[in-house]
Amino acid sequence: MAGQPKFDAKMRVVILHGKDSFLMTRYSSDLEETLKEAHGDVDRVVFDGDTVDLATVLDELRTYDMLMRHKLVIVDHADSFLAAKDTGTTSTRKVLERYADAPVDSATLLLRATTWRKGNLDKIVHKNGLVFKLQELNEHDSVRWCIGRSGKEHGCELDSRAAQLLVKRIGTVLTRLDGELGKLAASVAPETSISYEDVVEMVGLSREEQAWEIQSILLSGNSGAVMTKIGELIDISRQPRELLVWSVVDLSRRLAAASAMHATGATAGDIRRSLKLFGNGGDKVISVAKRRKPKELADLFTDAVAMDAKMRSGNLDPRRGVELLALQVCKTVA
16 A cells, blocks of 8 residues: 555654654554564563643653663654643753653554644654555545455455445545455355455445435425435334434535526536536436526425524524425426
8 A cells, every 4th residue: 555654673763743643543553563573572561642641751761671671652643641740840842852862772653543733742752763644535435445455354246346336435535445344254154255245245335326316316306206205214114313404415515506507608517517417317416407597406405405504503403404304305306
């Protein structure tokens, strides 16, 4: 995978920051393995930066392990830890800057955080350590990662179309993707291949796919069919009302935007690309946008947003709000 950190056993302070918990765990393990190759067994100590004090961390770093092992001292939530005050008026960050400038040789300090504020500490750590930001993968890289991970860790060949659908439905968070890969591998066993059909059957619909269930019927303008579908999604499928509201508001937004673009001379292709409209659904949105005046659809979107706000504030029952909003869209579309 591109953009991986390059660890060295001589590093005494390492900072990893980013939101992907899977990569955070993996790279922490990579650092530990690098230290083990050079020092043998490693004593691993983990602190919670929200609660641990600076003195405890420094004592752990400076105290030799009873078995003379190299120490890996990890501080999670390092952003909170660095924001704390040391005894007196000296900040934890300033004290750690001094430590990083002359760290002990018998221990490596690993600071882990989801958010990070760059400063002088980064410059000092770069002298004999590493500061690395975890890069969130895009959809293309996530698909490649799924294919490789499925074969290496789960013993299954993952079809490229299946990988694309998995990322579409789950997103690009590697922890979630890895969990789904494990479930898929267990489900197809003793087979060692995961097909597109396996993902269709075993992995839940994405938010966009769930939303399209109601949007496609709304575009028909059939109010009876729409009310029936809303009842099915809420009472039988147990879909959250928030998702249904989002679906209707999102459709009204796309209709208003498509109508405005058409009025300014944009082609159907331009509208499709800009609003990410695909297939027959995209054709229906553009058809309605051409038949209705931009102001009419803009007012529909404004009303949808206002009704959503009423539901969020508790001034309108969510189910009743979804039904009223859906009927209003049907009336405009028909």
